[in-house]
Amino acid sequence: MTTILITGGSSGIGLALSRAALRRGWAVRWISVDADEITRANAELADAFPGLDLDALCVDLTAPDAVERVLKWVKKTGTPDILVNNAGIGVYGAVSDIPPEREVAMFTLNISALHALTRAFLPLMEDRGGTIVNIASNSAFQPVPYMAGYAATKAFVRHYSLALDAELKEQGSKVRVMTVCPAAVKDTPFKGTAGMDGLRTFESFTATTADEVARDIMRGLDSGKRFVVSGAKMRAAYVLAKFAPAALVQAIVRREVEKA
Ligand SMILES: NC(=O)c1ccc[n+]([C@@H]2O[C@H](COP(=O)([O-])OP(=O)(O)OC[C@H]3O[C@@H](n4cnc5c(N)ncnc54)[C@H](OP(=O)(O)O)[C@@H]3O)[C@@H](O)[C@H]2O)c1
Structure with a gap:
């Protein structure tokens, strides 16, 4: 049976992906930070998928001993076939208005924790083979004013993951x-x-839903893809943007991050 370990599995994209995995009869493992959220999401899935194979570790991935705790848990539960580095947070606003500690907390989760888990799971997966899915964002394609730090973390995820692959x-x-x-x-x-x-x-025409992202991830896994732009309309915009002047793309992105 396929086992998928999803960080941030108890919410949003991670939860939608968990449902998609359970529909295939896969075993699901979560690493999330909020124990109440894990209990609530677990109960919701238990109703929908009787007999589900779901196990969760409640850990703050920004804690210094997080990876050690994860590895201890994985030693008991088994190495997954698929690791999805999905847990991530954003911070919106002018850099001058954001306390630097909030940016650092985001860098620690979005970059350092993803990096540490990727490095820790690679040797575990090497013998049997496996897939590491790293969740970046469309904000990884260009600098994004008012989401400066967030977009930079996702540019890291995109570049690091593609080069490592x-x-x-x-x-x-x-x-x-x-x-x-x-x-x-x-x-x-x-x-x-x-x-x-x-x-x-x-609200933009390119916006997507957690279920659509989960579907695109599953299709990517099935077809052995290495790079997935998720959201059908976003894929079209991504291709069009390759032919548009950089200044125009940047102007559109600037408008997208305004409050309507
Ligand atoms: N939403 C978007 O528009 C969008 C677009 C592109 C990319 N993404 C990326 O997609 C990923 C998932 O986003 P989402 O929209 O599904 O957001 P979400 O619903 O807020 O889910 C984030 C998940 O991360 C977990 N998490 C947060 N801090 C953590 C920590 N310190 N340690 C362990 N887990 C932690 C949360 O756990 P708890 O539930 O326990 O709090 C939650 O399950 C993120 O990497 C995000 O950057 C999102």
Whole structure:
């Protein structure tokens, strides 16, 4: 049976992906920070999927001992076939208005924790093979004013994951890294937590849903993809943007991050 471990699995994209995995009869593992949220989401899935194989570890991935705790848990529960580095937060606003500690907390989760888990799971997966799915964002494609730090974390995820995957392929590794760039997702708590409620991008024609992202991730896994732009309309915009002047793309992005 396939086992999928999803960080941030108890909410938003992670929860939608969990449902998609359970529909296939896969075993699901979560790492999330909020114990109440884990209990609530677990109960919801238990109703919908009787006999589900679901196990969760409640840990703050920004804590210094987080990876150690994760590895201890995985030793008991088994190495997953698929690791999805999905847990992430955003911060919206002018850099001058954001306390630097909030940016650092975001860098620690979005970059350092993703990096640490990727490095920790690679050797575990090497023998049997597996896939590491790293969730970036459409904000990884260009600098984004008023989401400066967030977009920079996602640019890191995109570049690091694509380069690592190219190295692994060249080395004949059985591990693949799939980079996923979702468009703005309308129906997850992310935008509220990030202070992004009311931004045009969540109402834009390219906006997507957690279920659509989960579907695109599953299709990417099935077809052995290494790079997935998620949201059908975002994929079209991504292709068009390649032919548009950079200044025009930047102007559109600037408008997207305004409050409507
Ligand atoms: N929403 C969008 O518009 C959008 C667009 C592109 C990319 N993304 C990316 O997609 C990913 C998922 O976003 P989402 O929209 O599904 O957001 P979400 O619903 O807010 O989910 C975020 C998840 O991360 C977990 N998390 C937060 N801080 C954590 C920590 N310190 N340690 C462990 N887990 C932690 C949360 O756990 P708890 O539930 O326990 O709090 C939650 O399950 C993020 O990486 C985000 O950057 C989102």
